[in-house]
Every structure is written in C-alpha cells, then in structure tokens.
Amino acid sequence: MFKDITISFIGSGVMAEAMIRGLINQAVVTPDQIIAADPYADRRDELAEKHGIHTTASNPEAAEAGQVVVLSIKPQVARLVLPQLRGHLRRRDLLLSILAGMPIHKLSDGTAHAAVVRAMPNTPAQIGQGITVWTATAEVNEVQKEQAQAILTSLGQEIFVDEESYLDMATALSGTGPAYVFLVMEAMIDAGVHMGFSRRVATQLVFQTMKGSVAYAEQSQKHVAELRNQVTSPGGTTAAALYHMEKGGLRTVMSRSIWAAYERSIALGRGEPVGELPK
Numbered sequence: 001m002f003k004d005i006t007i008s009f010i011g012s013g014v015m016a017e018a019m020i021r022g023l024i025n026q027a028v029v030t031p032d033q034i035i036a037a038d039p040y041a042d043r044r045d046e047l048a049e050k051h052g053i054h055t056t057a058s059n060p061e062a063a064e065a066g067q068v069v070v071l072s073i074k075p076q077v078a079r080l081v082l083p084q085l086r087g088h089l090r091r092r093d094l095l096l097s098i099l100a101g102m103p104i105h106k107l108s109d110g111t112a113h114a115a116v117v118r119a120m121p122n123t124p125a126q127i128g129q130g131i132t133v134w135t136a137t138a139e140v141n142e143v144q145k146e147q148a149q150a151i152l153t154s155l156g157q158e159i160f161v162d163e164e165s166y167l168d169m170a171t172a173l174s175g176t177g178p179a180y181v182f183l184v185m186e187a188m189i190d191a192g193v194h195m196g197f198s199r200r201v202a203t204q205l206v207f208q209t210m211k212g213s214v215a216y217a218e219q220s221q222k223h224v225a226e227l228r229n230q231v232t233s234p235g236g237t238t239a240a241a242l243y244h245m246e247k248g249g250l251r252t253v254m255s256r257s258i259w260a261a262y263e264r265s266i267a268l269g270r271g272e273p274v275g276e277l278p279k
Contacts, residue, residue, distance in 0.1 A: 001146055002029045008066025010059050010081065011073035012038035012047055015098060015155075018126040019070065020051055022154025037062035063088035068147055071097040071107070075268075078102055082110030089113040094144040096151065100171060101268035104137060104164055114139040117148045120170045123178040125155035132158045133170035168269065172262035180254070185210060 007029060009016045016036065023029050031052035037059045038044050044055035056062050063069050063085045073081050078099060089095060089111055096117045097107050104118050119134035132152045136145055145160075152158040161167070185206050192202030217227055232238045245251075 001143070001150060002033065005029070005033065005068060005147070006066045007034050007068045007070060007151070008062040009034070009036040009070045009072055010062055010085070011071065012036040012043055012055075013072060013074070014126060015121065016070065016072035017047065017051075018128075019072070019151060019154055020047070020053060022128055023151065024051060026154055028150055028154060035062050035065050059084045060088045066093070068094045068096060068144075068151070070151070071095060071099060073099065075099045075102055078106075078110070082107070085111045085113070087112070091115075094140065094147060096148055100175065101265055103269045104135075106269075108137070115144060116140070117144075118164065118167055119148070119152055119158075120167050120175045121152070121155050122175050128154070128156055130156035131174050132156070133161055133167060133174065134158060135161050135164050135167060168262055168265040171265040172258050176258075176261045180257070181210070 007023070009020065020034055020036065023034065024031055032054065034051070035054040035056060036044070036047050037056050038047070039057055041057070044057065047053060048055050054065075056065075059081055067090075069085070069089060071081075085095075091114075093113070094115050094117065095107065095111060095113050096119060098119050098121055099107075100120065102118070104116050107116050107118065108114055114137060117134055117136045117140060119132050121132040122130045124130040125132065132155055134148065134152060136148065140148070149158060149160070159170075161170075188206045188209075189199065189202045192205060193199050197205070217224060220227060228242075232242060
C-alpha cells in the first residue's frame, strides 16, 4: 500500500509526532519514507534523532516530496500555510487534514487540490488509544482511502463517515470528550482529598476506577444504564450520590455542554470570531 510512497507532514507538533511514531512502530512505513516540515531547527533535529526521519524547514518542499501529505498545523496558521502548498500537490496526491474546525471546501480552495481527507482525532491518540472520525471527497480513490485508514489506525481506532457534518458532531463528542472526562476526574479527586485522602491516593483511586469501569463496560456489552443500575442498591450510597447528581442537573449540563461544543465547531467552520461563545 505504501510501496515507494513518501508521507509528508506539514507541521510537526505533538499529534504529528504521535502519527509518525505509530506509523514506524507498526511498520506501516520505514523512517526514510517520512518527511516532516517544521520552522524550528531544534524541533527538526529532535524528530530526526528520535525517529530517523527526513526533515525540512520548507512546507512546499515537504509537499513536493510526498504522495500523501498530512496537514497537522495549528488552525490559526492555516491561512498562511495553505497558499504555500498551492501548485505543489499533484493530482494523484492525497491531502489528509487533522485541523479542527477547518471544512473541506476551505482546505480544497486554499490548496487548489481536490483529493482531501478530513479527520478529527482526539488527545488519547498521542498514546495510540485515540479514536478518529474521518471523511473524504469524491476525488479520493479506494487506494487513498486505505492509505488514510492505515495512517489514522496508527492513532488508535477510526470511523469513516459519508457526510462531513458528522465531523462537527465528532469534534463535540470525541474530539473534545477527553476534557469532559478530565474535569470529572478532577472533581472526583478533589472530593477524595476533601474527605481526607492524600492527593496521591485519591488520584490512584480515581484513575483505576475510570480505567476499570471502561474496561468492564466494554467487556460486558450491556447498556451503560443497566450497568449503572447494577451498582445502585435501594437506599444505598450509590443511590444517594446519583440522586444529588440528577438533582444538580449533571445529565442536562453534560448534554447542553456537548451541544454547545457542536455549535461552536460549526461556527468556527464558518469563520466566526473565536471570542463569540455560544449562549
């Protein structure tokens, strides 16, 4: 699939390095099949030393070298970087973007390129435990779809969707999702400290509770509501806790928050100012 193929990374931040590491560790490609562009010499030297890949300071040079070009820059610099790629992507090349909130039509117009995959990974991708939702334009052929799937699998699980609108939904649910989990974990740890545990012990209890609960839910194959009912005895401690969570509107707050993130993703895709938060 990747024989005689070079994968170029435009932008070499944390997520790009996670992809590079995954591709090499899973033997999808060899290090000499990867080139990464970054404006900082120290970062280029670091990537070359750690992973044995090629590096360059030139985005156009990286685009020219690759048959698969991964756009992994910060969204706020896209307006500067996209024009640099115009004329350097051949018709047969694949452009794969992991930019949050950047719709396909802007990627395609900005680079003058039609074969585009837009993907929404999440933070756990940095350790190969992420999940990525992605879609592709009609100009992306089957071989390129397989290539995109292989690259995204290096970050964890992947889900292909036919409609780009699902990317905004994924941004709100799975892309932003780790932040919701971290906030709940933080609240639980603080509660443990308030009760009298040391922060170290409270953190260990919460981390393992989270990991164990997710693993149990996956293996049981039961609806999460059924699992919750199993540990909720009438008049017990769990029932008391859940009563206050429901009374405080936790379920409603979570739903409204995720919907707000969804609306914000749509607004950012339309180019609305960052400072205008949804009400």
